[in-house]
Amino acid sequence: MRVAVLDDYQQVAGELADWSGRLPGAETVFFPRHLADRDELVAALEPFDVVVAMRERTAFPREVLQRLPRLRLLVTTGMRNASLDLAAAAEFGVLVCGTRSHPTGTAELTWAMILGLVRRVADDDAAVRAGGWQQRIAPDLAGEVLGVVGLGRLGAQVAAVGAAFGMDVVAWSPHLTAERAARGGARAVTKDELFATAKVATVHMVLADDTRGIVGDAELGAMRPDAYLVNTSRFGLVDEGALRRALEAGRPAGVGLDVFDTEPLPDGHWLRSAPRTLLSPHMGYVTDRTYRIFFTDAVEDIAAWRAGAPVRTL
Incomplete structure (x- = not known):
């Protein structure tokens, strides 16, 4: 054999x-x-x-x-x-x-990406190595809204950390009820409300025909200019064209991606030089x-x- x-x-x-x-x-x-x-x-x-x-x-x-x-x-x-x-x-x-x-590895990486984006860890590391020091003021997460798109096993783990940080945790998925959201440590809201209010929106859904591109122009356009989007699930959940247009238009404030349409990410792919992005080579489960x-x-x-x-x- x-x-x-x-x-x-x-x-x-x-x-x-x-x-x-x-x-x-x-x-x-x-x-x-x-x-x-x-x-x-x-x-x-x-x-x-x-x-x-x-x-x-x-x-x-x-x-x-x-x-x-x-x-x-x-x-x-x-x-x-x-x-x-x-x-x-x-x-x-x-x-x-x-x-x-x-399952915990992906939830842990999700928070690594959230904190890396919000506190701009990679930028600060580069600044210190180049001789810089304290060039900006960082935002706080306590009291802000964490929007969890998909409150399954992984989404609930991410929600629990958000609550521990003192965030107002809200969630949406096509069939999420108020009772199920409460069991997952979140408050059920509409999709429109989630993207309009979240300081951080994080995606945790299975990719299927009815979820492909579930985050598109409308959702990205509704996000606060100081908000962040993180996707550690499947790239296809976020419409690629919409994401590129949003980044080129200057919003949201940052996007963290651990998943891509083609992996490994090809040379010359537009995301390699996209502004305000934090990229990880699909490391969620690599523990x-x-x-x-x-x-x-x-x-x-x-x-x-x-x-x-x-x-x-x-």
């Missing part, structure tokens, strides 16, 4: 799980470089029976799956992966399994504990499948 582990950017996958002990006789190959070209990807994976995919870094649409006749098991880290064609996988006899996840869970579960998935009793199937 040959196992391919894709997109091991940090080259740590081999150290974080017992691949040889749990999978005796198997040959495991770790790919540290992203294989963006489909022909290159297919050529690299043709000899493998099992592929472990890291989140949505590498897509497996029908066109790729049908060109991998040897592939029998595809493991994705996490239990949801929009870049996998599950119907095609079933058609071609490829079992798809997932892993558990550790030690999360990776240990991902890869340990991936090995367990492979061992269980090999024994004829697959677990965590999608």
